[in-house]
Amino acid sequence: MGLGIGAAAGISGLAVADRIARRYGLIPPDHSGLYGPGETLTYAAHRLLTRHSMAREFSWSAISNPPFANGAAPKDPAFLRLQAGGFADWRLQVDGMAAHPVSFSLGDLKSLPMRSQITQLQCEEGWSFIAEWIGVPLSDVLETAGILPQAKFVVYQSLQEGVWDSVDMTDALHPQTLVTYGMNGGELPVGNGGPLRLRVPRQLGYKSVKYLTRLTVTDDITKFGKGRGSAASEEGYAWYAGM
Amino acid sequence: MADSALAAPITSAERTTQRARHAAMVRVTHWVAALCFFGLLVTGLEIVVSHPRFYWGETGNDLTKPLFQIPIPASRQLVPTAYDYVLPDENGWSRALHFQSAWAVVITGLAYVLFGLLTGHFRRNLLPHRADVSGGALRAAIADHLRFKRPGEAEAWSYNVLQRLSYLLVVFVVFPVMIWTGLAMSPAVVSAFPGLVTTLGGQQSARTIHFFLTWILVLFVVVHVMMICLAGFRRRTRAMITGRVAAEGERG
Numbered sequence: 001m002g003l004g005i006g007a008a009a010g011i012s013g014l015a016v017a018d019r020i021a022r023r024y025g026l027i028p029p030d031h032s033g034l035y036g037p038g039e040t041l042t043y044a045a046h047r048l049l050t051r052h053s054m055a056r057e058f059s060w061s062a063i064s065n066p067p068f069a070n071g072a073a074p075k076d077p078a079f080l081r082l083q084a085g086g087f088a089d090w091r092l093q094v095d096g097m098a099a100h101p102v103s104f105s106l107g108d109l110k111s112l113p114m115r116s117q118i119t120q121l122q123c124e125e126g127w128s129f130i131a132e133w134i135g136v137p138l139s140d141v142l143e144t145a146g147i148l149p150q151a152k153f154v155v156y157q158s159l160q161e162g163v164w165d166s167v168d169m170t171d172a173l174h175p176q177t178l179v180t181y182g183m184n185g186g187e188l189p190v191g192n193g194g195p196l197r198l199r200v201p202r203q204l205g206y207k208s209v210k211y212l213t214r215l216t217v218t219d220d221i222t223k224f225g226k227g228r229g230s231a232a233s234e235e236g237y238a239w240y241a242g243m
Numbered sequence: 244m245a246d247s248a249l250a251a252p253i254t255s256a257e258r259t260t261q262r263a264r265h266a267a268m269v270r271v272t273h274w275v276a277a278l279c280f281f282g283l284l285v286t287g288l289e290i291v292v293s294h295p296r297f298y299w300g301e302t303g304n305d306l307t308k309p310l311f312q313i314p315i316p317a318s319r320q321l322v323p324t325a326y327d328y329v330l331p332d333e334n335g336w337s338r339a340l341h342f343q344s345a346w347a348v349v350i351t352g353l354a355y356v357l358f359g360l361l362t363g364h365f366r367r368n369l370l371p372h373r374a375d376v377s378g379g380a381l382r383a384a385i386a387d388h389l390r391f392k393r394p395g396e397a398e399a400w401s402y403n404v405l406q407r408l409s410y411l412l413v414v415f416v417v418f419p420v421m422i423w424t425g426l427a428m429s430p431a432v433v434s435a436f437p438g439l440v441t442t443l444g445g446q447q448s449a450r451t452i453h454f455f456l457t458w459i460l461v462l463f464v465v466v467h468v469m470m471i472c473l474a475g476f477r478r479r480t481r482a483m484i485t486g487r488v489a490a491e492g493e494r495g
Contacts, residue, residue, distance in 0.1 A: 035336070038343025046431045053435035058301075068304045070321060120302065120446065122430055124334060125319055126294035127304035128446060202431045236335025238342075242431025 025152070025168065029221045029229030030239040043240040047170065050242065055176050055201035058118045064129035067184060069191025074211060079159055087195040092141075092179070096155070096217035099146030106181055106195055112136040112144070117176055119201040121208065124241070131192075133199050134182030139173045142217065150219045153229070156198050159211040165230040166221060166239075167200060167207070176201050179212065204241035206232055264400065264488040266364070272355040273483055279348035280460065286341040287457060289333050293318045297454060301445035310451060349422060356414070368402060369411050375404035394474050399488050406470075413463055417456055424453040 021027050026044035030036065073079070082090055087106055095101040115137055122128040142154065154172040157164045171177055178199045181188050188194035193210030200207045221229050229239035265273075295313040296303065303309065305321055316326035318333065359365040374380060384404050394403065402410070426432045427440040427449035443449045471479045482488045 035339035035343050038339060038346050041346045042342055050431045050435040053431075055430060055434045056437055056440075062301065064302050064304070064307075066306055068306050070304075120430070122428075122446065123294075124338065125322075126290070126450060127296075128302045129304050130302050202434050204430065236339065238339060243342075243429035 028240050029166070029227065030233045039238055039240065042238070042242070046240070046242045050202070051170055053202070055119050058120070058130050060118065060132075062130050063118060063132060063184060067131060067189070067192070068127075068129040069189060070123065071191060071210070073190040074160055076159065076161070079211065083190070090195050092196060092212060093214045094141060094145040094217070095214070097148040097151050097219060098142075098217055099148065102145050104141070109136050109141070109179060109181060109196075112140050115178060116182070117178070117201070119176070119199070121205045123205040124237070132184050133178055133180045135178040135180035135199070137175060138177045138179055138198065139175070141179055141215070142172065145217075147217045151217045152219045153221045155216040155218060155221070155224050156209055156212060157214040157216075158209050159213045162231055163209060164225070165207055165209050165232065166224065171200055171202065174202070202242055204243060206237065207241045261487045261489060262400070263486060264482045265486045266362070267486060268355065268358045269364070270483055270486055272351050275351045276348055276355075279344040279351065280464070282340055282344035283348065284457065284461065286337040286344070289337040290341065291454065292330055293332065293334050294322055295324070296322065297451045298447035299444065299451060300447055303447040345425065352418060369407050371404045371407045380404065391473060398474065399478070399482070409463065413460070417459055417463075421453065421456050421460070424449045424456065428453070
C-alpha cells in the first residue's frame with residue numbers, strides 16, 4: 001500500500017520533472033540510452049545549482065611548474081604548414097546562427113579585449129595542473145558575429161580530424177569561457193593546444209578542445225554528428241563534463 | 244469449531260517460527276545499495292587504472308612527484324609505469340555507470356535515512372544501548388568477534404553492539420564523506436561551493452581520500468559477509484530478502 005502510493009507519487013513526480021526540465025533547458029543532448037538518466041540528473045542539478053558560479057581562480061604561486069602538456073603536436077600536414085608560417089594563416093571561423101559570420105585571424109582575436117585567468121585544468125583520467133590562460137572571452141567573439149537570440153548551443157571544431165564538441169549558452173556566455181591564445185605570460189604552447197584552444201574551466205579538460213578552427217552557433221544540436229552533442233559522447237564520454 | 248481448534252496451533256506455530264525481522268524499506272534499500280556499491284567499486288577501480296598515481300594538495304600530474312603509485316599498468320600511454328604495455332581504455336562507460344550508480348545510491352540513501360529518522364529505526368535498532376558501550380562490555384564483544392565466536396540466537400533478532408557501531412559509522416560518516424570527496428572533484432560543483440574542496444586541502448587530496456575510503460568500505464563489506472557466513476549465511480540472507488526469520492532448527 002505504502003509502496004503503491006510511493007510508486008504513483010514517483011511516476012507523477014517524474015512527469016512534472018520532465019516538463020520543468022524541458023522548459024528550463026535541463027536535458028542534455030546525450031539524455032538517451034542506458035546512462036541517460038545519470039547524465040540528465042547531473043546536468044540538471046548542475047544547471048540549477050551552478051549556472052552563474054565562477055570557477056576557482058588561483059594565485060601566481062599556484063601555477064604548476066614545470067607546465068604540463070598531455071599531448072604532442074599534431075602531425076597533420078595542414079597543421080605543420082600553418083606552424084611553419086608562424087600560424088599567420090590560422091583562422092577561426094564563426095558561422096551558423098550569426099547575423100554576420102566572420103573569420104578571425106590570431107591578430108584579430110588579439111585586438112579584442114584580453115582577459116586572463118589562473119585556473120585548474122582537470123583531466124577525466126585524474127591528473128590536473130594550474131596555469132594562467134590568456135585570451136578573449138567566447139561571449140565577445142560571439143557578440144562580434146552577432147549571434148541570434150534563438151541560439152542554444154555553440155559547436156566547436158578542432159583542426160584535428162573528428163574532434164568536435166559543444167557547450168550550451170550558459171557555458172558559452174560564461175565570463176570564464178575563453179578562446180585562449182596565451183599561457184603563463186607567453187604564447188600558448190602547441191602541446192597545450194596552441195595556437196588556439198577553447199577553455200571551459202568549469203568542465204573537465206576534454207571539453208577544452210585544442211587547435212580550435214571553427215565555431216558554429218545552433219538551436220538544434222541533433223543536426224551535428226550522431227546528435228549527442230560531441231565526438232566524445234559518441235565514444236561513451238559524458239557530453240556535460242562538469243562531473 | 245473443530246476447524247478453528249485445528250487451525251489455531253498452526254498459525255501460532257507459524258508465528259513462532261517465522262517472525263518479522265527487517266522492514267521492507269530496509270531490505271529494498273539494502274539490496275539497491277549493495278548493487279550500487281558493486282557498480283561503483285568496479286567502475287571506480289577501472290577509472291583509477293587510467294592514472295594509477297595519487298597526490299596530495301591541489302594538483303598532480305605525470306611531472307609531479309606522487310604521494311604513492313599503484314604498481315599496475317595504466318590504460319593511457321603517457322602515464323609513467325614500470326610496464327611496457329597499455330591496458331584498454333574503458334573510461335567512457337565506467338564513468339557513466341559510476342555517476343549513475345552514485346545518483347542511485349544517494350537517492351536510496353536519502354530515502355533510507357529519512358525512513359530511519361521518521362520511524363525510529365536508528366534510535367531503536369542502531370543506537371547502541373548505554374550498557375553495551377561501556378569499556379568492559381565493548382571489550383568482551385570485540386574479543387568474541389576476534390575469536391569468531393558464533394553469535395547467539397538473540398542476534399538473529401537484534402544487532403549486536405559492534406554491528407550497530409559499524410553500521411552507524413558507514414551510514415553517517417564513511418558514506419557522507421565519500422559523497423563529499425566525490426563532489427569535491429567536480430569542477431562545476433566546487434565553482435559554486437569552493438569550501439567543499441578547500442577544507443580538504445585540494446582536489447587531488449579529495450581524490451586520494453575518496454580512494455582510501457573505498458578500501459574502508461571494501462573492508463566493511465568483507466567483514467560483513469564473513470560475519471553473515473559465521474552466523475548462518477542462508478538464514479541471514481533469507482531474512483534480508485523475505486524480512487522474516489525462521490526459528491533455530493528451521494535453518495534452510
